[in-house]
Amino acid sequence: xxxxxxxxxxxxxxxxxxxxxxxxxxxxxxxxxxxxxxxxxxxxxxxxxxxxxxxxxxxxxxxxxxxxxxxxxxxxxxxxxxxxxxxxxxxxxxxxxxxxxxxxxxxxxxxxxxxxxxxxxxxxxxxxxxxxxxxxxxxxxxxxxxxxxxxxxxxxxxxxxxxxxxxxxxxxxxxxxxxxxxxxxxxxxxxxxxxxxxxxxxxxxxxxxxxxxxxxxxxxxxxxxxxxxxxxxxxxxxxxxxxxxxxxxxxxxxxxxxxxxxxxxxxxxxxxxxxxxxxxxxxxxxxxxxxxxxxxxxxxxxxxxx
Ligand SMILES: [Zn+2]
Ligand SMILES: [Zn+2]
Numbered sequence: 001x002x003x004x005x006x007x008x009x010x011x012x013x014x015x016x017x018x019x020x021x022x023x024x025x026x027x028x029x030x031x032x033x034x035x036x037x038x039x040x041x042x043x044x045x046x047x048x049x050x051x052x053x054x055x056x057x058x059x060x061x062x063x064x065x066x067x068x069x070x071x072x073x074x075x076x077x078x079x080x081x082x083x084x085x086x087x088x089x090x091x092x093x094x095x096x097x098x099x100x101x102x103x104x105x106x107x108x109x110x111x112x113x114x115x116x117x118x119x120x121x122x123x124x125x126x127x128x129x130x131x132x133x134x135x136x137x138x139x140x141x142x143x144x145x146x147x148x149x150x151x152x153x154x155x156x157x158x159x160x161x162x163x164x165x166x167x168x169x170x171x172x173x174x175x176x177x178x179x180x181x182x183x184x185x186x187x188x189x190x191x192x193x194x195x196x197x198x199x200x201x202x203x204x205x206x207x208x209x210x211x212x213x214x215x216x217x218x219x220x221x222x223x224x225x226x227x228x229x230x231x232x233x234x235x236x237x238x239x240x241x242x243x244x245x246x247x248x249x250x251x252x253x254x255x256x257x258x259x260x261x262x263x264x265x266x267x268x269x270x271x272x273x274x275x276x277x278x279x280x281x282x283x284x285x286x287x288x289x290x291x292x293x294x295x296x297x298x299x300x301x302x303x304x305x306x
Contacts, residue, residue, distance in 0.1 A: 003028055003154055003206050003306040005035075005231070007298045008044035010272040012237045012251070013066050015039065020300065021066035022212060022273060024233070025050050028134045028152055034058040034074075035150070035210055041070035042077060048301050053083065057129070059136070060091035061212050062147035068095070072102040079110045086113040090128055090138070092146055093118050119148050125223075130155070139223075141214035143250045149214070151227065153207040157181065159195060160202040171198055206230040206306045209266070212273055215247065216256035221263035231306045232266035233298065235273035239284055242275075254284045258291035272298030 004027050009020035021038025025045065032054040034041070045052045052074070060068050068091070075087065089095060096116040103110065119138055120126045129136040133155050141147040157180040165171065175185035175193045185193045207228055211220075212235045224232075237251035246253045252260075254271060261269035269292050274281060281297050288295040296304070 003208070003230075004303050005208060005233070005270075005306065006048060006050065006303040007270075007272065007300050008041055008048065008050075009036075009038045010274060010298045010300055011038075011066070012235075012273045012275050013064070014276045016276045016279075018279075018300075019274065019276070020044055021069070022061075023070060024210070024298075025055075026152065026208065028154065031131075031134055032056065033152075036061055036067040036212070037070040037074055038066050039069040042074050044300065053078065053081065056085060056087055058087065058089045058091075059138075059150050059210075060089065060095060061141075061149070061210070062143060062145055063092055063094055063098070064143075064145065064213065067213070068098070072099060075099065075110065075114065076103075076106070076108055078112065079108065083112045086115060088115045088117060088129075090117045090119060090136075092148070121146075125151065139220065141211065141220075142217060143213045143215070147213050149209065149211040149220075151207060151209050151224075151229075153227075154205040156202055156205045158202055159199040162198055162200045165198055169193065169198060204228070208306050209233065209264070211235065211260075213250070214252060215250050216252050216260065218260070218263055221260045224264040224266070229264055229266040231268050231270065231304060232261050232264060233270045233272060234260050236271035236284060236288060237273050237275050239278075239287055254287040255291055258288040258295060261292045261295070267294065268304075269295040270298045270304060271295060 006025040008023040011019035020040040022036045023038045023041040024035040026033040123140040125137045125139045127137045135153045137151045138148045178185040209229045209232045234257040236254040236257040238246045240253045240255045
């Protein structure tokens with residue numbers, strides 16, 4: 001089982017020769033997910049060996065072009081390759097219309113079903129997808145236009161079957177689901193398989209919070225405090241000396257991202273969405289680490305295990 005994120009693009013509004021607009025590839029156990037799809041995301045997936053045909057969910061934070069311009073091309077490629085399995089896009093209102101214009105004027109007839117799920121307008125955390133192993137919720141950020149953050153949370157039982165006692169106690173397969181729920185199981189012959197004997201504590205569930213394109217929101221950090229954030233991605237478009245610029249453009253600085261990580265009690269911070277004015281990113285990293293030492297740069301091609 002794995003939970004990991006690969007950075008495909010980490011530049012703010014304009015690309016540079018070494019950085020692409022925002023996109024991330026997220027693996028949540030058996031789920032393959034794309035987070036934002038800036039221009040060039042397809043090329044980046046090819047470059048880093050991402051199996052782009054296995055992705056079936058795409059989450060778009062907002063409708064600034066640096067976060068979705070790669071999407072029409074990517075969806076068209078899937079169709080050209082004859083994809084049949086449906087794709088789900090979770091995006092702000094307007095995404096469907098934008099894609100429709102591309103497909104209509106380009107006479108593109110998708111070979112698969114494209115489901116567009118409009119993100120809810122409510123400010124609070126709202127669950128927008130869940131299955132037996134994953135829960136995804138969205139929440140409002142504050143940017144120049146409506147923008148959402150996403151929280152990906154692993155769902156797992158606190159109990160794990162103890163492999164060492166399966167054979168020894170001849171635990172029937174039927175008992176597994178009860179034991180994982182923390183319930184004892186008694187078979188037809190009255191034999192008891194207790195949680196205490198048959199299970200061991202599972203590793204804690206992990207989570208990933210994705211926060212891009214926003215002004216600094218300390219109240220949101222407080223709200224995340226009790227949600228056990230294993231890895232936090234927070235935009236850090238500017239260094240601290242350009243705080244006025246961050247406020248003016250509804251973005252955040254390195255120190256604000258680091259303070260957000262502190263307040264939200266995240267275990268680790270990834271900063272990204274860097275302004276094209278920075279060639280060398282070491283200053284941004286040093287500044288963030290001065291407040292929150294467990295900070296890393298979201299550099300393209302890097303994979304972070306959550
Ligand atoms: Zn952006
Ligand atoms: Zn933006």
